[in-house]
Amino acid sequence: MNGTSYLLLAYYSLKESLVYIKNTMVFLLFSAFGLLIQYSAWYALYWSVDFMPVMGRSFETMLSYQILMVLIRSFTDANGISRQLEQRMVSGEIALDFLRPVAPRGMLIARSWGEKIFQMATDLVVFSVAVLAVGGIQSPASIEMMGLFLLSLCLGYLINLMFELLMGTFAFWFVGVNTLKWFIDFFQLAMSGAIVPLWLLPDWLQFCTKLLPFQAILYAPAQIYLGGMSNMEIVQTMGLQVFWILLLMGLQELLWRRGKRRIVVLGG
Amino acid sequence: MIEASHLCKNYPIKNHNNPFRKDRQLRCAVDDISFTVSPGELVGYIGPNGAGKSTTIKMLTGILLPDGGMVRVDGIDPFYQRKQNCRKIGVLFGQRSQLWWHLRLDDTYRLLKHLYEIPDEQYRKRLSVLREMLELDSFWDQPVRQLSLGQRMRGELAAALLHSPSYLYLDEPTVGMDVLVKERIRELLKELNRQDGVTILLTTHDLEDVERLCSRVMVINHGKLLYDGTMAQLRSRCTADATVTIDIQGEPTIIDGLRNFRQKGNQITFSLNRRLGEGQLLAQIVGCNHVRDITIQEPPIEEVVRDLYQRSGEEEQR
Numbered sequence: 001m002n003g004t005s006y007l008l009l010a011y012y013s014l015k016e017s018l019v020y021i022k023n024t025m026v027f028l029l030f031s032a033f034g035l036l037i038q039y040s041a042w043y044a045l046y047w048s049v050d051f052m053p054v055m056g057r058s059f060e061t062m063l064s065y066q067i068l069m070v071l072i073r074s075f076t077d078a079n080g081i082s083r084q085l086e087q088r089m090v091s092g093e094i095a096l097d098f099l100r101p102v103a104p105r106g107m108l109i110a111r112s113w114g115e116k117i118f119q120m121a122t123d124l125v126v127f128s129v130a131v132l133a134v135g136g137i138q139s140p141a142s143i144e145m146m147g148l149f150l151l152s153l154c155l156g157y158l159i160n161l162m163f164e165l166l167m168g169t170f171a172f173w174f175v176g177v178n179t180l181k182w183f184i185d186f187f188q189l190a191m192s193g194a195i196v197p198l199w200l201l202p203d204w205l206q207f208c209t210k211l212l213p214f215q216a217i218l219y220a221p222a223q224i225y226l227g228g229m230s231n232m233e234i235v236q237t238m239g240l241q242v243f244w245i246l247l248l249m250g251l252q253e254l255l256w257r258r259g260k261r262r263i264v265v266l267g268g
Numbered sequence: 269m270i271e272a273s274h275l276c277k278n279y280p281i282k283n284h285n286n287p288f289r290k291d292r293q294l295r296c297a298v299d300d301i302s303f304t305v306s307p308g309e310l311v312g313y314i315g316p317n318g319a320g321k322s323t324t325i326k327m328l329t330g331i332l333l334p335d336g337g338m339v340r341v342d343g344i345d346p347f348y349q350r351k352q353n354c355r356k357i358g359v360l361f362g363q364r365s366q367l368w369w370h371l372r373l374d375d376t377y378r379l380l381k382h383l384y385e386i387p388d389e390q391y392r393k394r395l396s397v398l399r400e401m402l403e404l405d406s407f408w409d410q411p412v413r414q415l416s417l418g419q420r421m422r423g424e425l426a427a428a429l430l431h432s433p434s435y436l437y438l439d440e441p442t443v444g445m446d447v448l449v450k451e452r453i454r455e456l457l458k459e460l461n462r463q464d465g466v467t468i469l470l471t472t473h474d475l476e477d478v479e480r481l482c483s484r485v486m487v488i489n490h491g492k493l494l495y496d497g498t499m500a501q502l503r504s505r506c507t508a509d510a511t512v513t514i515d516i517q518g519e520p521t522i523i524d525g526l527r528n529f530r531q532k533g534n535q536i537t538f539s540l541n542r543r544l545g546e547g548q549l550l551a552q553i554v555g556c557n558h559v560r561d562i563t564i565q566e567p568p569i570e571e572v573v574r575d576l577y578q579r580s581g582e583e584e585q586r
């Protein structure tokens with residue numbers, strides 16, 4: 001069955017990324033270091049001025065949010081699928097994907113899962129150490145909430161995946177998607193709640209983030225976990241997540257079909 | 269059966285570096301090419317650099333959508349019915365690796381087994397046959413990144429053949445191989461063709477490949493098909509000279525009109541060109557001498573092809 005070949009693809013790319021295990025150690029340090037900086041910054045803010053009323057939530061919640069974000073970011077990361085796709089198009093390797101009797105995008109995603117598992121494992125280490133260091137973080141109000149959080153986390157991953165695929169598909173038309181992606185990543189960092197929780201943003205900016213898919217990737221699951229949403233809001237949020245998935249998927253499919261026709265395989 | 273009719277492919281090219289300028293020119297890489305390859309044929313597809321060989325192969329395999337004309341492989345459109353087509357074809361691009369760089373050969377093969385859904389028994393048999401024929405054993409346990417070019421190419425070939433394709437497209441399969449391995453690959457291809465009836469289309473710059481293997485050859489230049497037929501016929505269309513050497517008993521009688529004439533004792537040598545109707549001269553000289561031995565050396569195949577390439581180049585310029 002083709003399921004096995006996808007598993008093998010993931011397994012092989014995991015094996016290949018283990019070759020670069022030293023690089024990952026650096027990333028691990030990087031990630032831990034970033035967390036430490038954030039901790040110090042928020043700590044200073046909370047205790048230097050009478051910041052509490054402005055923040056709206058307790059320091060514990062803020063801390064939980066930041067630590068939780070490590071896990072959420074790790075899980076919803078699409079592992080540079082757009083970069084991979086562009087690179088395969090530029091190098092002409094994409095030809096090999098189109099020569100197999102399976103879906104090229106399926107293979108791409110399967111390959112990214114190999115790296116993903118590896119990267120999630122390292123992030124889990126950072127997460128666990130952080131949780132132990134601060135003596136535990138908040139947990140969701142109930143088992144059901146936990147379930148909803150996990151569901152919304154998966155939806156968040158799918159949004160990001162579709163977004164990355166869509167970006168990668170642009171490489172059928174022009175090379176340089178990667179550079180564009182850098183700008184978008186920067187934008188995404190600010191608008192998705194990855195660093196600053198969106199509840200701290202002014203209303204008009206919060207409104208802007210609602211119009212973009214990014215907050216539905218990271219912020220939505222985090223809010224559900226921390227109990228910052230009523231049941232009604234949770235349903236709305238998840239509806240929005242599904243909406244984004246379908247929209248991006250549709251767009252991507254449309255572009256992919258057109259792009260496929262104008263593929264020029266370089267080299268040979 | 270592979271059918272190509274009126275195939276065309278234009279590549280957009282920019283001859284300036286300004287990314288905002290819209291004007292683009294088209295380069296015609298393949299220009300109105302038609303041919304059919306029957307099942308069981310072994311066809312050589314040759315032409316100088318940039319002739320459009322790889323472009324044609326890419327269209328035949330369904331990676332590239334033709335701008336004009338159509339391709340059918342057993343009645344299937346390789347672009348629109350991609351998956352169906354993929355199961356039947358094996359492809360090797362000499363300059364592109366389909367092996368996993370950091371893994372061993374059999375890792376790649378195991379993946380291919382699942383991608384093509386090859387049954388266990390068949391996979392085992394096929395693999396042991398290929399392993400023996402391509403002599404993969406000596407580097408079976410090394411990761412691909414440590415293989416030499418020739419070794420890797422053998423591994424690539426096995427990967428292309430693993431699912432027992434009935435059509436095989438090879439774009440420069442013998443690149444980087446030493447004489448012995450080349451010979452072995454040729455044997456393998458011949459055997460595949462003869463025993464399993466695999467239809468093979470191969471491009472190469474090594475004309476010996478074509479001479480040793482192919483019953484039929486197609487020559488392309490500037491995107492146009494110049495020649496499609498047997499090797500022997502290609503020879504006969506050639507304008508290059510053949511060299512005739514005649515051993516004569518007694519003193520040779522010489523006639524007028526011999527080009528590049530040389531005499532060494534009782535042996536005479538001169539050039540002969542069928543296209544100039546010089547066969548007549550040979551008859552005359554044989555008529556008026558007592559001939560002991562005669563050898564006609566055809567121009568080497570390199571010469572024949574060079575001649576064809578050159579003439580097509582000149583026609584292009586006019």
Ligand SMILES: Nc1ncnc2c1ncn2[C@@H]1O[C@H](COP(=O)(O)OP(=O)(O)OP(=O)(O)O)[C@@H](O)[C@H]1O
Binds near residue numbers: 281315317318320323
């Ligand atoms: N992606 C591309 N964009 C623009 N032009 C291209 C592209 N690919 C090929 N060409 C041009 O099309 C022509 C045919 O190229 P092709 O690769 O088919 O040649 P070839 O016969 O395989 O040559 P070689 O023997 O050197 O491999 C060449 O003139 C080449 O410059």
Ligand SMILES: [Mg+2]
Binds near residue numbers: 321322323439
């Ligand atoms: Mg080529």
